[in-house]
Amino acid sequence: MTPLSKEDIEKKLLRFPDWEYYDNAIHAEFEFDNFKDCFSAMSRIAFECEALNHHPDWTNVYNVLTISLSTHSANGVTEKDFKLAEAIEFIVEVQE
Template identity: 55%
Template sequence: MQKLNEKEIQQHLESLPGWEYRDNAIETSLEFKDFKDAFTVMTRIAFEAESQNHHPEWSNVYNNVSIRLSTHDAGGVTKKDFELARAIEDVIDDGN
């Protein structure tokens, strides 16, 4: 998978509100009603990540989830990261 340049990354980000390019990765932060809702979404994302064989760096504190995507083998952001970001957005949209 080929690493995208910053212009390509910014173009992809136009269709992903709430996501930013920072320190060689794309990132977002999410806030939920409570820990149970946050963990439920994380579980659903985990299944999607496993099916794509692409796993996020993430953290969870109570009702907040921070997600960071980068393709380590390519040394930066690739289309694979945007595919997972869109799938994450679909999981979030399905939960609302």
């Protein structure tokens, strides 16, 4: 898998207003009403990650989920990251 150029990443991010590109990855932070809702979203995201065989760097503190996506084998952001970001956005949107 080939990493995307910075220009391509920034263009694709226009569809993902909650995400930013820095440190060779795309990043987002999502806040939920409580820990249970956050953990529920994480569980649903985990199933998508397994289906796509692509796993995020993420942290959870109470009701906040922070996610970073990059394709480590490509040493950068690829189409695979945007496919997972799209799935994450769908899950988080449904959760709200």
